[in-house]
Structures are given as structure tokens and as C-alpha cells.
Amino acid sequence: MILKSRNEPVELQVLRSLRLRMRLTNKEESYYLQLDKGYEGEKKFDRWIEPLLADKLLLTDLLLECSNSLFQIDSLLLTSNMIYLFEIKNFEGDFLIEDDKWYTNTKKEIKNPLLQLKRNESLFRRSLQEIGCTFPIESYLIFINPNFHLYQAPTNTSIIFPTQLNRFYFKLSQSPSSLKDSHFKLANQVRSLHLSESPFNRLPVYQYDILKKGIPCPNCKNKFYKIDTRTTVLCHTCGHKEKVESAVLRCIKEFKLLFPKEKITTNTIHEWCEVVPSKKSIRNILFKHFTLTRRGKSAYFI
Numbered sequence: 001m002i003l004k005s006r007n008e009p010v011e012l013q014v015l016r017s018l019r020l021r022m023r024l025t026n027k028e029e030s031y032y033l034q035l036d037k038g039y040e041g042e043k044k045f046d047r048w049i050e051p052l053l054a055d056k057l058l059l060t061d062l063l064l065e066c067s068n069s070l071f072q073i074d075s076l077l078l079t080s081n082m083i084y085l086f087e088i089k090n091f092e093g094d095f096l097i098e099d100d101k102w103y104t105n106t107k108k109e110i111k112n113p114l115l116q117l118k119r120n121e122s123l124f125r126r127s128l129q130e131i132g133c134t135f136p137i138e139s140y141l142i143f144i145n146p147n148f149h150l151y152q153a154p155t156n157t158s159i160i161f162p163t164q165l166n167r168f169y170f171k172l173s174q175s176p177s178s179l180k181d182s183h184f185k186l187a188n189q190v191r192s193l194h195l196s197e198s199p200f201n202r203l204p205v206y207q208y209d210i211l212k213k214g215i216p217c218p219n220c221k222n223k224f225y226k227i228d229t230r231t232t233v234l235c236h237t238c239g240h241k242e243k244v245e246s247a248v249l250r251c252i253k254e255f256k257l258l259f260p261k262e263k264i265t266t267n268t269i270h271e272w273c274e275v276v277p278s279k280k281s282i283r284n285i286l287f288k289h290f291t292l293t294r295r296g297k298s299a300y301f302i
């Protein structure tokens with residue numbers, strides 16, 4: 001059973017939106033690609049582990065704090081006699097270890113994921129002790145991408161390489177689990193420790209005026225729609241077609257993500273979506289899905 005599921009990180013959603021609407025620096029773009037790849041890997045892991053969850057509990061994407069240190073846990077699997085902590089890496093290509101340091105094939109040093117795993121395990125163990133729990137923990141570094149290779153890999157049973165995933169899956173499936181109320185209680189306690197506001201956001205500075213307006217095509221993700229008919233929009237790159245209404249609603253969602261404090265008005269959304277010529281259609285969509293509120297002279301939708 002999944003007790004806490006994974007959502008696309010807000011930071012990733014904002015960056016995905018911004019990279020189409022403004023010029024990101026190379027550093028910002030590579031940070032976006034790294035986040036996107038990491039998230040893809042985590043989703044892949046969720047799909048991989050899902051068949052095992054009939055008698056186990058899964059908590060994903062936890063942000064926790066212990067002794068003033070914040071730490072993120074990609075996935076926690078709770079069985080009746082063990083908590084498995086997973087750090088998931090979607091690394092692709094050749095990597096190398098030299099003197100305990102990790103490098104990419106271009107000899108760029110990266111953060112040692114084993115140290116990250118150890119730190120997480122230690123902080124998580126202390127968090128459990130604070131709530132009076134002494135459940136045993138096993139932690140694993142999972143390399144989910146089949147195209148990953150690590151030269152001079154250490155003999156470390158905490159690392160699960162792509163070629164070991166099947167056997168590891170079998171091991172987990174054999175792990176006995178008969179969940180009782182106390183396990184659900186523990187899992188819920190851990191879930192309640194999750195902090196929803198991430199302080200890790202590294203977003204570029206942006207303002208409404210400098211952003212390119214339009215409705216992005218959700219299929220190819222890197223082009224804006226053009227108007228097709230009165231009620232449909234069309235992507236000239238991939239041929240994807242969508243009803244104006246659903247496209248506008250998605251675009252409003254994106255606007256609220258980027259500018260949570262701004263008010264939704266017909267004029268703003270008409271300008272933001274750009275591609276829909278008729279202000280009246282925008283107005284109708286807003287009336288259908290939102291409530292018009294009047295405050296003094298201004299009126300806006302909520």
C-alpha cells in the first residue's frame with residue numbers, strides 16, 4: 001500500500017515552465033535536466049516496487065529534519081520486521097570511483113551517493129529514536145538505469161546495480177510481512193514528520209513581463225500551441241490537438257504556479273494564454289470553472 005505518493009517537485013514544475021518562457025543559463029538548464037532525470041528514475045522505481053506492496057507500506061519523497069539537519073528520503077518501505085530506506089539514482093553512462101571519490105566519465109567529481117545514503121540513514125535512525133521507535137533499518141543505494149556502469153565499484157552490499165535488481169526484488173518479495181496496526185501507526189507517524197515546504201529551491205529570478213506568453217504543448221513540451229479552430233488549438237511541431245478549454249485551464253494552473261499571489265482576471269489570462277483570440281471564450285471558461293469575486297473596484301476569479 002502506498003501511504004505517501006510522489007508528486008512532481010514544485011521546483012521541477014516551475015523550471016519546466018520557465019525554460020520555455022525565458023532563457024535559462026547553462027547552469028539552470030543543467031540543474032533542470034538533473035532534476036527531471038532524477039524524478040524519472042524515482043517514478044521508474046515506484047513502478048518497479050509497486051507489485052510488492054500488497055503486504056508492505058511505501059512512503060515516498062520525504063523531507064525530514066533531525067537535530068537542525070534537513071534530509072530527503074526518496075523511498076521508505078515498511079515491512080513488519082524491517083524498514084528499507086532507498087536512495088534512487090538514475091545515473092546513465094560510465095562512472096568511476098577513485099580514492100572514495102565519484103566521477104563521471106568526463107572526470108567531473110560528483111557527490112558521493114554512499115555518503116549521502118549513510119547520512120540519511122543515521123539521521124533517519126535518530127528521528128525514529130525521537131519518536132520512541134527502535135525498528136531495524138536497512139538502507140540501499142539503487143541504480144535504476146540499465147545503462148549505468150561503475151568502474152572500480154566497491155564491494156558494498158548497500159549498492160544495488162541494475163543487473164542485481166531482479167535478485168533484489170526477489171529478496172524483498174521473500175521478506176515476511178504481516179502488518180499490524182502498530183506498523184500503520186509508525187508509518188503515519190513518519191508521514192506526519194514530513195515537511196511540505198522545501199527550502200532547497202534554487203529557482204532563477206523571473207517576472208511576468210519578461211516571460212513569453214502562450215500555451216505550451218504538453219506532448220512535445222517545448223513548443224507553444226497555435227490556434228486551430230474556434231474550439232481547438234494545435235501544435236505545429238508534433239500535431240497534437242487539444243480543446244481550448246482544457247488547454248486554457250492547464251495554462252491557468254501554470255500561471256498560479258509561477259505567480260501564486262497574482263489575481264486571475266479575464267485580461268490577465270487572455271494575455272497569458274495569448275493564442276486564444278477571443279476574450280469572450282476566456283471569460284466563459286473562467287466563469288465555468290471559477291467564482292467571480294468582487295473586492296471594491298476590482299473583480300477577479302478564485
Ligand SMILES: [Zn+2]
Pocket residue numbers: 217218219220221223235236237238239240
Ligand atoms: Zn507538440
